[in-house]
Amino acid sequence: MMSRENLTNLILAALLLAVPLGAYALGQNFYITLATRIAILALAATGLNLALGLGGLVSFGHAAFFGIGGYAAGILATHGFSGDPLVFGLPGTNQMLVVWLVAVVVAGLVGLAIGAISLRTSGVYFIMITLAFAQMVYYFAISWPAYGGEDGLSILVRNQFPGVNTMRPLNFLLICYLVLIAAIGLFALIRASRFGSALQAARQNEVRVATVGIAPFRIRLTAFAISAAVTGLAGALFADLNRFVSPSMLSWHMSGELIVLIILGGVGRLFGPLAGAMLYVIFEYALGGITERWQFFLGLILLGVVLFARGGLLGFLAGRAKHG
């Protein structure tokens, strides 16, 4: 017997694939792009959910990792296209797999550095410090002219995946979809592992975790770095989707949006980020069609969700989370 949550999850995952396939059959490529956007944002938020949902680490700076992943794709593609060596004589590349690896490693390392300093603090300090570090990266991207500065960086041709024509929207959607499912699988594995138990225990009661001989700092730092790496991967895909990277990927609105996705879907829930991303992108699209003041109404809806509808979409569809 499948639980209500698993059933809901299955339906959400199927919808994300079925709707764009239907749109493809009808020749509506726009909806494929919309679904790709949902998948990538859900991937970024799944990364954040590792830190925020499991670890209780309210990072307000995950845009930094998202943007770093994006710039990794943009910079590698630019060098791959021009043939100029990048660093130490190494060339750029247009291979997605290499780009992903670089995005994951760089975002993970930056996450390790930012986490090492930020995790010395907690609570509201942590929120503000992660925000401040993300702003630091943002201002660096703006004031460093080599890769476009404020104007951003165009990717002339979408990066290549072996054996797949990534310029076809449906193919690219499938790639993003599979990466998302893999990341959700990773989230489930981590949540069920000993490491994940320690991480969640550290959220619930730090003192007890320390008393049984587990150092919360190292657990959290590891989780934060993995979280950053997953969000960085999403950033690389996002850059390839838009074939454009700009400092706006690093802006604090992006960090806020990622948190919003998780809250809309349900904190700490396996499919929370996907549910949230679906809701958010559909809101954005539907409200944007009605009024150009859609952000105003998005704000009102968000306020309503925070004040009156705790638990998010999955809390509504699949009942409250069994454990907090």
Next chain:
Amino acid sequence: MTLALALEQLLNGLQLGVMLFLMAAGLTLIFGVMGLINLAHGSLYMVGAFACAAVAAATGSFWIGLVASLACAAAAGAIVELLVIRRLYDRDHLDQVLATFALILIFSEGTRWLFGSFPLYLDIPPLLAGAVPLPGGLQYPVYRLAIIAAGALIAFGLYILISKTRLGMRIRAGESDREMIGALGVDIRTLYTVVFALGAALAGLAGAMVGALQSVQVGMGEPVLILAFVVIVIGGIGSIKGALFGALLVGVTDTMGRFLLPQLLALFVPPAQAGMIGGAAASMLIYVVMALILAVKPRGLFPAAHA
């Protein structure tokens, strides 16, 4: 000549610091008393600037505009507190972040709705229009000096308010034990509204004063908000003294960094590159300073006793 330039930059840094203090004082007070993290503080700064620009344009007087900015920001703060913020005191920080993030969307888009997307301009009042000579032959605008003076005055006024008046006593009592002062018969809900409106008024005033230096536009509060966060993290959240110290440190470090780093680098590398690297490094400087301070003192330079 270079010395005069450095003095000018130092004064600019002080002016930025003073303005950051007005923002940070409200933020840190609201966190200290109510335990609330308010992202929408930058929106109140924007409300003050827009109120001042609109009223000054309608009446022709900057001073009436300044009064209007105080009144509008305080009123907006009080309304927001009554409708939304009040429900957030018992929630965790995550909910507070989200709800106030939603408020930013509402404020920004609402302001764009009312005033359009084009920036407004606010003229410096004639009384403060001129410039004074600095030693070394440069001229420095009186208006910026006036901002520094106003900030110093307000810092002193806040000190008197918090340490010498009955309201200040209640605020301090609220910081150390909110249940106890409630039990002693102080109307804590009204006190919270007053503190929030006070913080909002300070932010609005900062917005109005800076509005005459920059253009008044939607989103103007956000960079300042984040700098104010850096300030209170450095100073210690909940501490007004920390906010003052942190604000001056951030203001002067940021301004002097932008001025000095490119010049310093020019001694080692070609000027064009020095400008590029120096500029990028300067934009990160205050965050590096923040990281260094936190590495030594994770709770800031003047940690509040509680929280």
